[in-house]
Amino acid sequence: xxxxxxxxxxxxxxxxxxxxxxxxxxxxxxxxxxxxxxxxxxxxxxxxxxxxxxxxxxxxxxxxxxxxxxxxxxxxxxxxxxxxxxxxxxxxxxxxxxxxxxxxxxxxxxxxxxxxxxxxxxxxxxxxxxxxxxxxxxxxxxxxxxxxxxxxxxxxxxxxxxxxxxxxxxxxxxxxxxxxxxxxxxxxxxxxxxxxxxxxxxxxxxxxxxxxxxxxxxxxxxxx
Amino acid sequence: xxxxxxxxxxxxxxxxxxxxxxxxxxxxxxxxxxxxxxxxxxxxxxxxxxxxxxxxxxxxxxxxxxxxxxxxxxxxxxxxxxxxxxxxxxxxxxxxxxxxxxxxxxxxxxxxxxxxxxxxxxxxxxxxxxxxxxxxxxxxxxxxxxxxxxxxxxxxxxxxxxxxxxxxxxxxxxxxxxxxxxxxxxxxxxxxxxxxxxxxxxxxxxxxxxxxxxxxxxxxxxxxxxxxxxxxxxxxxxxxxxxxxxxxxxxxxxxxxxxxxxxxxxxxxxxxxxxxxxxxxxxxxxxxxxxxxxxxxxxxxxxxxxxxxxxxxxxxxxxxxxxxxxxxxxxxxxxxxxxxxxxxxxxxxxxxxxxxxxxxxxxxxxxxxxxxxxxxxxxxxxxxxxxxxx
Numbered sequence: 001x002x003x004x005x006x007x008x009x010x011x012x013x014x015x016x017x018x019x020x021x022x023x024x025x026x027x028x029x030x031x032x033x034x035x036x037x038x039x040x041x042x043x044x045x046x047x048x049x050x051x052x053x054x055x056x057x058x059x060x061x062x063x064x065x066x067x068x069x070x071x072x073x074x075x076x077x078x079x080x081x082x083x084x085x086x087x088x089x090x091x092x093x094x095x096x097x098x099x100x101x102x103x104x105x106x107x108x109x110x111x112x113x114x115x116x117x118x119x120x121x122x123x124x125x126x127x128x129x130x131x132x133x134x135x136x137x138x139x140x141x142x143x144x145x146x147x148x149x150x151x152x153x154x155x156x157x158x159x160x161x162x163x164x165x166x167x168x169x170x171x172x173x174x175x176x177x178x179x180x181x182x183x184x185x186x187x188x189x190x191x192x193x194x195x196x197x198x199x200x201x202x203x204x205x206x207x208x209x210x211x212x213x214x215x216x217x218x219x220x221x222x223x224x
Numbered sequence: 225x226x227x228x229x230x231x232x233x234x235x236x237x238x239x240x241x242x243x244x245x246x247x248x249x250x251x252x253x254x255x256x257x258x259x260x261x262x263x264x265x266x267x268x269x270x271x272x273x274x275x276x277x278x279x280x281x282x283x284x285x286x287x288x289x290x291x292x293x294x295x296x297x298x299x300x301x302x303x304x305x306x307x308x309x310x311x312x313x314x315x316x317x318x319x320x321x322x323x324x325x326x327x328x329x330x331x332x333x334x335x336x337x338x339x340x341x342x343x344x345x346x347x348x349x350x351x352x353x354x355x356x357x358x359x360x361x362x363x364x365x366x367x368x369x370x371x372x373x374x375x376x377x378x379x380x381x382x383x384x385x386x387x388x389x390x391x392x393x394x395x396x397x398x399x400x401x402x403x404x405x406x407x408x409x410x411x412x413x414x415x416x417x418x419x420x421x422x423x424x425x426x427x428x429x430x431x432x433x434x435x436x437x438x439x440x441x442x443x444x445x446x447x448x449x450x451x452x453x454x455x456x457x458x459x460x461x462x463x464x465x466x467x468x469x470x471x472x473x474x475x476x477x478x479x480x481x482x483x484x485x486x487x488x489x490x491x492x493x494x495x496x497x498x499x500x501x502x503x504x505x506x507x508x509x510x511x512x513x514x515x516x517x518x519x520x521x522x523x524x525x526x527x528x529x530x531x532x533x534x535x536x537x538x539x540x541x542x543x544x545x546x547x548x549x550x551x552x553x554x555x556x557x558x559x560x561x562x563x564x565x566x567x568x569x570x571x572x573x574x575x576x577x578x579x580x581x582x583x584x585x586x587x588x589x590x591x592x593x594x595x596x597x598x599x600x601x602x603x604x605x606x607x608x609x610x611x612x613x614x
Contacts, residue, residue, distance in 0.1 A: 140357065140364050140398060140424030168314050169307075192315050193357070193365040193395065193423040194245050194489055212421040218448045218491040221582050 003097050004090030006130055007111045007120035013038045016045060016078035020053050021069070023077055027053075034108040034121065037081050042117035044110050046081035056080045087112045090119055098127050134174060141171040141189035145210040146202060148175070148184045155186060161201055168192050185214065227544035228271040228339050228348040229264060230332040231255055235273070235352040237325040240317045245489065246366040250528035251351050253560060257533040258540055260556040261548060261572075268544040271339065273332030273350070280334060281327065281369055283377035284403050289361035290323075293368060297323040310363035326368045329353055333371035334378055336519045340474060341383045347507075347518040347543045351536060354478045354523030356397040357424065365395065365423060372521060373403040376410055376476055379519075388472035388514075389413065392459070392502055393480025393523040394490035396427030396443065400478075406437040411470045411607075415459060417483070417492050418445035429599045432606070439606030442466065444599060447591050448491035449582045452498050454589035455483075458596045460505055465600070467513045469607040475510050479503075480523025481535035485579045487527045493582055495574040499535040503542030518543060529564045534572050548572055 013036050014023050023035055027050045037046035056075070058068055088097050088109045097109060101124060111120040148154040155175065162168050169191040175184050190198055195211060202209045210217050236248035258264055281290050292309050295301055299320050306312030329352045336348035356372055357365035372389065379385040389404075389412045391397035397414040404410035419425040433441040444458060467475075481499060483492035510516050520543055525532040534552075541548035550572050557568050582588065
């Protein structure tokens with residue numbers, strides 16, 4: 001899963017000379033929050049968010065509406081935009097993109113080619129959508145969690161029970177990484193409406209199973 | 225006639241294999257209970273289904289899928305292609321003659337729709353129907369063909385009907401929702417245990433439809449351990465608003481009864497009161513908005529001895545406007561107790577204290593209420609706005 005398969009192509013952009021009024025109108029018309037700022041050959045020179053605009057505007061407490069409108073109409077994008085833009089290239093992985101958004105505490109990444117020209121935009125929403133798919137929310141399935149001791153072959157043993165012994169298809173499998181030598185928890189989405197046989201057989205084989213989750217097993221009503 | 229019960233003993237051939245949880249014995253048990261309770265008569269008769277024609281199945285299913293199901297129905301079928309159609313799995317294994325018997329199940333719901341739309345019966349109930357998980361070219365969750373969707377599409381084609389589809393099976397009605405996701409003439413409303421924990425994992429409040437159909441798919445995901453009071457309060461609040469804004473010509477009601485506390489597959493905690501009250505509310509609203517017309521089906525229900533016959537007897541009584549006596553006839557108990565691995569209940573309705581109150585009841589009800597509010601906030605303006613021509 002790489003960025004260029006997940007990004008939005010042909011993003012809405014502005015130039016440094018466009019007015020803030022125009023930029024604001026674009027964010028509203030397209031219901032977006034980030035506008036890459038590009039120059040003639042498509043190079044990204046900045047990023048403008050709806051928040052940048054709001055922060056730059058005169059406060060409604062001290063300024064009349066007319067003054068605020070006037071400000072929007074005469075201020076160019078270049079005066080407000082972020083110039084130090086964090087970008088990503090199309091061939092980087094979705095994990096790289098997620099990490100970059102998280103580390104810089106930002107909401108979107110303009111996607112550029114090797115010459116810095118804009119080819120798309122990747123937002124938090126695109127990342128979330130990808131993670132929904134990774135975590136298995138897209139196909140009809142039942143969710144269970146299985147505790148895996150930290151030794152080779154445990155995952156294979158669990159999978160063999162579900163897939164080979166019971167013939168249940170595994171829609172998705174995630175094993176979040178833990179610290180060295182800690183138990184891991186596998187999250188499985190099983191393509192079945194009735195996970196009881198899988199849960200029972202795994203438990204008989206010595207696995208600790210949560211259905212749907214270890215912390216919230218619904219086989220028993222919750223404690224008071 | 226007031227109401228028709230669609231029944232043909234051959235539908236018990238919809239049986240995947242011994243030990244499979246979708247057990248057609250429950251249909252026999254239910255019909256026999258209706259007979260013993262005296263709920264079938266001249267104004268409330270049994271009517272035989274007819275098989276659905278290929279052309280009718282293809283109103284919602286891909287022709288290639290129908291052809292594949294036919295091929296895979298043969299005893300000597302080449303099983304290698306089964307998986308791509310969602311067949312030959314643990315949930316929907318292949319069985320001989322599955323096309324024919326499923327076409328008869330679909331034909332039952334079509335028969336119900338014919339009777340209701342022609343005015344011959346005000347309401348009709350196809351116990352064997354309710355296969356709401358089947359998709360356009362994919363079997364899923366015990367469902368091969370989607371009888372509900374076929375009947376809805378048929379009513380659209382033959383009668384130009386606007387259809388309100390209501391599904392209170394414990395599992396999300398994903399197949400029906402998906403097949404009409406872009407269609408503003410069919411409003412799907414599903415109440416079910418939240419997909420966070422239960423198959424098929426969909427049916428969230430933000431699934432509202434697409435394109436022209438945006439605002440015409442509604443979902444109320446219920447918290448695990450939801451009980452009658454919270455569930456019914458939500459339904460009673462939402463149904464009139466939706467039905468009045470949408471103004472359907474007919475209601476299609478899927479009566480899966482796997483939300484009962486004794487059901488082994490889900491975590492909801494309804495009693496039989498839920499089924500009696502849901503039907504009562506639905507009939508009342510149908511009388512107000514669409515001349516009382518309801519096409520009803522069965523659905524899920526895996527506590528086949530202790531829950532399904534009672535729940536569906538209450539559904540049928542409500543649809544057909546009859547009072548169901550509370551005492552289960554001895555003749556019925558005598559006939560079935562020997563076969564039943566569990567002690568059969570002697571009363572049709574669960575006693576008020578039959579469902580032990582769940583801890584954290586208030587929290588669960590409160591979360592459900594928030595879910596409803598969030599759905600109402602986003603969906604009702606769409607429905608009302610568009611019906612007023614915005």
